Amino acid sequence: MWPRRICVVGGGTAGWLAAMMLGDSARRGGHPCEVTVIESSKIGTIGVGEGTTAVFRQMLQHFGLNEAEFLAATGATIKFGIRHRDWRRKGHSYDGPIDDPHLVAGMAVNALDIYQVSQGESVGQTHLFQHLLNGNRSPFAMVQDRRVPIGPYHHAFHFDQALAGKWLRSKAQAIATIDDQVQGLERHPETGDITALRLESGARVEAELFIDCTGFRRALIGPMGSTWVRYGDMLPVNRAIPFWLDIPPGEEIEPCTLAWAQGSGWMWKIPTQGRYGCGYVFSDAHITPDQAKAEIEGVLGHPVEIRNDIRIDAGRLDSQWTHNCVALGLSSSFLEPLEATSIHGTVVQLMLLASVLAKPDDRARAAFNAAAARQVDDFRDFIRLHYVSERRDTPFWRDVAGSLPDTLAEKLAAWARKVPGPGDFVPFPMDLPHTDHHLHVPVLDGLGLLNAQTAKGWLAAHPKLRADARRSARALATEYRLAARRAIGHRAFLSSLHPETAS
Numbered sequence: 001m002w003p004r005r006i007c008v009v010g011g012g013t014a015g016w017l018a019a020m021m022l023g024d025s026a027r028r029g030g031h032p033c034e035v036t037v038i039e040s041s042k043i044g045t046i047g048v049g050e051g052t053t054a055v056f057r058q059m060l061q062h063f064g065l066n067e068a069e070f071l072a073a074t075g076a077t078i079k080f081g082i083r084h085r086d087w088r089r090k091g092h093s094y095d096g097p098i099d100d101p102h103l104v105a106g107m108a109v110n111a112l113d114i115y116q117v118s119q120g121e122s123v124g125q126t127h128l129f130q131h132l133l134n135g136n137r138s139p140f141a142m143v144q145d146r147r148v149p150i151g152p153y154h155h156a157f158h159f160d161q162a163l164a165g166k167w168l169r170s171k172a173q174a175i176a177t178i179d180d181q182v183q184g185l186e187r188h189p190e191t192g193d194i195t196a197l198r199l200e201s202g203a204r205v206e207a208e209l210f211i212d213c214t215g216f217r218r219a220l221i222g223p224m225g226s227t228w229v230r231y232g233d234m235l236p237v238n239r240a241i242p243f244w245l246d247i248p249p250g251e252e253i254e255p256c257t258l259a260w261a262q263g264s265g266w267m268w269k270i271p272t273q274g275r276y277g278c279g280y281v282f283s284d285a286h287i288t289p290d291q292a293k294a295e296i297e298g299v300l301g302h303p304v305e306i307r308n309d310i311r312i313d314a315g316r317l318d319s320q321w322t323h324n325c326v327a328l329g330l331s332s333s334f335l336e337p338l339e340a341t342s343i344h345g346t347v348v349q350l351m352l353l354a355s356v357l358a359k360p361d362d363r364a365r366a367a368f369n370a371a372a373a374r375q376v377d378d379f380r381d382f383i384r385l386h387y388v389s390e391r392r393d394t395p396f397w398r399d400v401a402g403s404l405p406d407t408l409a410e411k412l413a414a415w416a417r418k419v420p421g422p423g424d425f426v427p428f429p430m431d432l433p434h435t436d437h438h439l440h441v442p443v444l445d446g447l448g449l450l451n452a453q454t455a456k457g458w459l460a461a462h463p464k465l466r467a468d469a470r471r472s473a474r475a476l477a478t479e480y481r482l483a484a485r486r487a488i489g490h491r492a493f494l495s496s497l498h499p500e501t502a503s
């Protein structure tokens, strides 16, 4: 039976997403359910985490939340993908647009990708988002004084995590909040389930289901005994120093995340409407935080003010859902910021959780845990792929090159013989969005890991698909180039959301 009382601990992005999504699912399913959020004003949220995937927009639509209002209230910007600079080699850049043109091309396989690779042309050319990104455009055009979407794809956002959390909170319906700190758990002597939480004020909070969104503190799931599966030996970076940069007045705001490879890691640069959220995420086995700061100041040509020093113990829980406690967000897993997998993972896991809460038995728990573990393991391999580079200019890049996991080496060997397509990735439960071919191919292409000759060979064996793909690729590239010209500029679009200040 759907739990009558759900207690979410933590008021960061994960906590508010959990409260909203589970409360909404209960209402839609006609399940009587009280949702309470316990958050502590004495403990801040993580304060970084500004890039999303398209899932976040789908979530806004699901709740009937207004995108323009969200963008205006949170200072968010549009994200069409990630610009990867200096990853393959210094001076080289490639983009990872997040739309999938095969959705409109109507082909059984990703023949557009295969065709582009066979021609030695970037796969991005057939992506609407690549053209919008190139022109610093928004995803909307003005038609008869109305703003209309320029294409059928979901874009993503960049936002200030604290403002987005505040806005989500303002939209949450019928959720009780308590400002207090969880200090202990009471557990049933036989089942081991949590029966109540003990708070600093002396209060007790009872519920049937407890959601741990306490970030790296893991205040609930830690004492429940779930263990941490470490990825430190597979992922190269483990420390982050965030900082902000001003956006010079009049400068166009690029609708993409910049992921800029450095000597011992990479720097993110994420535009919100008021500033760039940036940070250097690096390996502290190769440089100290002071050296990282000096390196980034050298690259940027001016001093930066470091806002935090975050240690990353990359990994995930072996069981996110144990007894009647589910961990979500940073308390359940974290890898590193590349590809913005964290908030995406939380939203997808909440969709999974909501689908089984009407019957939260052992089977549901096992299925949820297996799906969540697979999701994070797949993210890990996808992130590790980005570090397959020709760079050998620093000890970091030489070490990274010498430590390619066998599983990834095998996949790369297979993908050099065949451009990966939908059949090479197992669909995620409930067909929820996951790291499939449409995210892998631009990265593999950008890193030079696909083979034009094998793509040509495949097309030669499928002449009908080859002809269709050639026609579609040319038509889409032309259509999308024109569409991008019609789209409103990104900065102009963002300014139009604030009519009182727009000039």
Ligand SMILES: Cc1cc2nc3c(=O)[nH]c(=O)nc-3n(C[C@H](O)[C@H](O)[C@H](O)COP(=O)(O)OP(=O)(O)OC[C@H]3O[C@@H](n4cnc5c(N)ncnc54)[C@H](O)[C@@H]3O)c2cc1C
Binding pocket: 009, 010, 011, 012, 013, 014, 015, 038, 039, 040, 041, 042, 043, 044, 045, 046, 047, 048, 049, 050, 051, 052, 161, 180, 181, 182, 183, 213, 214, 215, 216, 217, 219, 240, 279, 310, 328, 329, 330, 331, 336, 337, 340, 341, 342, 343, 344
């Ligand atoms: C360097 C870095 C960069 C990142 N970049 C991205 C990105 O670009 N895209 C992305 O998707 N994700 C990113 N992330 C991850 C993202 O920040 C998180 O997924 C997201 O902010 C959710 O965090 P959270 O809510 O789980 O935890 P937090 O934001 O840490 O919130 C924890 C909450 O728990 C409360 N709390 C803690 N202990 C207690 C207690 N005992 N009692 C009561 N309340 C308690 C706190 O008050 C707080 O409200 C990044 C993370 C890092 C470290």
